[in-house]
Amino acid sequence: xxxxxxxxxxxxxxxxxxxxxxxxxxxxxxxxxxxxxxxxxxxxxxxxxxxxxxxxxxxxxxxxxxxxxxxxxxxxxxxxxxxxxxxxxxxxxxxxxxxxxxxxxxxxxxxxxxxxxxxxxxxxxxxxxxxxxxxxxxxxxxxxxxxxxxxxxxxxxxxxxxxxxxxxxxxxxxxxxxxxxxxxxxxxxxxxxxxxxxxxxxxxxxxxxxxxxxxxxxxxxxxxxxxxxxxxxxxxxxxxxxxxxxxxxxxxxxxxxxxxxxxxxxxxxxxxxxxxxxxxxxxxxxxxxxxxxxxxxxxxxxxxxxxxxxxxxxxxxxxxxxxxxxxxxxxxxxxxxxxxxxxxxxxxxxxxxxxxxxxxxxxxxxxxxxxxxxxxxxxxxxxxxxxxxxxxxxxxxxxxxxxxxxxxxxxxxxxxxxxxxxxxxxx
Numbered sequence: 001x002x003x004x005x006x007x008x009x010x011x012x013x014x015x016x017x018x019x020x021x022x023x024x025x026x027x028x029x030x031x032x033x034x035x036x037x038x039x040x041x042x043x044x045x046x047x048x049x050x051x052x053x054x055x056x057x058x059x060x061x062x063x064x065x066x067x068x069x070x071x072x073x074x075x076x077x078x079x080x081x082x083x084x085x086x087x088x089x090x091x092x093x094x095x096x097x098x099x100x101x102x103x104x105x106x107x108x109x110x111x112x113x114x115x116x117x118x119x120x121x122x123x124x125x126x127x128x129x130x131x132x133x134x135x136x137x138x139x140x141x142x143x144x145x146x147x148x149x150x151x152x153x154x155x156x157x158x159x160x161x162x163x164x165x166x167x168x169x170x171x172x173x174x175x176x177x178x179x180x181x182x183x184x185x186x187x188x189x190x191x192x193x194x195x196x197x198x199x200x201x202x203x204x205x206x207x208x209x210x211x212x213x214x215x216x217x218x219x220x221x222x223x224x225x226x227x228x229x230x231x232x233x234x235x236x237x238x239x240x241x242x243x244x245x246x247x248x249x250x251x252x253x254x255x256x257x258x259x260x261x262x263x264x265x266x267x268x269x270x271x272x273x274x275x276x277x278x279x280x281x282x283x284x285x286x287x288x289x290x291x292x293x294x295x296x297x298x299x300x301x302x303x304x305x306x307x308x309x310x311x312x313x314x315x316x317x318x319x320x321x322x323x324x325x326x327x328x329x330x331x332x333x334x335x336x337x338x339x340x341x342x343x344x345x346x347x348x349x350x351x352x353x354x355x356x357x358x359x360x361x362x363x364x365x366x367x368x369x370x371x372x373x374x375x376x377x378x379x380x381x382x383x384x385x386x387x388x389x390x391x392x393x394x395x396x397x398x399x400x401x402x403x404x405x406x407x408x409x410x411x412x413x414x415x416x417x418x419x420x421x422x423x424x425x426x427x
């Protein structure tokens with residue numbers, strides 16, 4: 001095995017960005033992914049400007065991102081009466097040095113996968129290999145216990161093992177065997193895409209409704225010659241605690257009649273949501289779930305990142321972005337401390353507490369908390385939003401979230417690169 005080799009359990013967004021980062025700083029690595037074949041799964045996600053900055057520093061720029069998504073121009077919250085609660089420009093239109101991108105999650109994932117294979121070689125990602133656990137070795141390294149899709153088992157030795165294996169992480173379960181079960185707060189999400197004309201700015205992220213009954217929609221492709229784009233939609237309904245959410249599989253295909261009636265009233269002069277839903281080829285159901293924060297993400301030569309460390313409700317649109325930031329921060333620390341357990345401990349000390357706090361903000365509705373406040377103060381019906389909640393209070397609420405999540409404009413624009421150009425790992 002090559003010196004300084006790192007094993008990455010999980011070939012999702014965080015695992016693949018970490019592989020590209022380690023390659024950038026001169027650290028050999030191998031990604032172990034449980035599925036036999038990677039496919040472009042999922043629907044829309046947002047990449048915040050802090051994550052887009054990191055991708056550009058990896059050589060994945062606007063040309064590549066425009067092929068899998070579209071820059072977001074606006075972020076808006078709208079009351080159940082169809083009137084604006086809050087709206088602001090996003091990305092470069094807001095004065096950031098980088099765009100915010102709305103992308104097709106599966107196509108973005110495949111872009112990362114192709115880039116890893118091009119740069120690291122065809123053997124950099126081993127498919128059909130699930131890391132089921134690990135053993136810390138006497139020399140300070142780690143042995144990954146691998147189950148192959150063909151039924152075989154093997155043990156792989158490395159200096160470090162990074163668990164990027166998602167919310168159901170086997171590495172997390174071993175590291176914290178007494179962790180509480182997955183947390184569900186009562187919300188079911190139905191997701192899909194439909195071809196339609198983009199609303200408002202032409203590339204607006206719109207959250208519409210109340211904290212318990214809302215829809216989020218935004219385009220994830222550039223308009224075609226007829227002005228039509230792929231519109232990503234997420235319809236959300238909060239149920240009582242006795243609702244059996246466990247029957248909702250992850251991305252379980254569902255028929256529109258199972259849920260569309262819950263949103264029949266979302267019709268305005270600028271949006272006919274029932275018509276948009278009816279134009280979807282397929283819809284998927286997901287429970288909105290996360291996990292309680294952990295006291296640590298590190299266990300000697302083993303570290304959790306991404307959803308394995310801090311699974312978040314999607315209310316902040318920053319789960320994928322934070323996985324990217326995790327990978328880049330870990331790379332930056334390795335350039336200073338080497339491929340060592342000390343580097344993992346330093347990462348844990350820097351991010352575990354604050355990012356766990358962001359995850360809890362998202363559980364509390366994240367930036368959609370403004371909808372909660374309006375609902376509590378006026379039942380979601382208003383003529384003048386300023387009479388319900390002042391512009392200053394709305395702006396302060398949003399800025400507090402952006403600062404916590406690491407993409408406040410002034411802070412981000414002034415920050416030096418996470419990993420300086422040409423930086424390499426310490427020997």
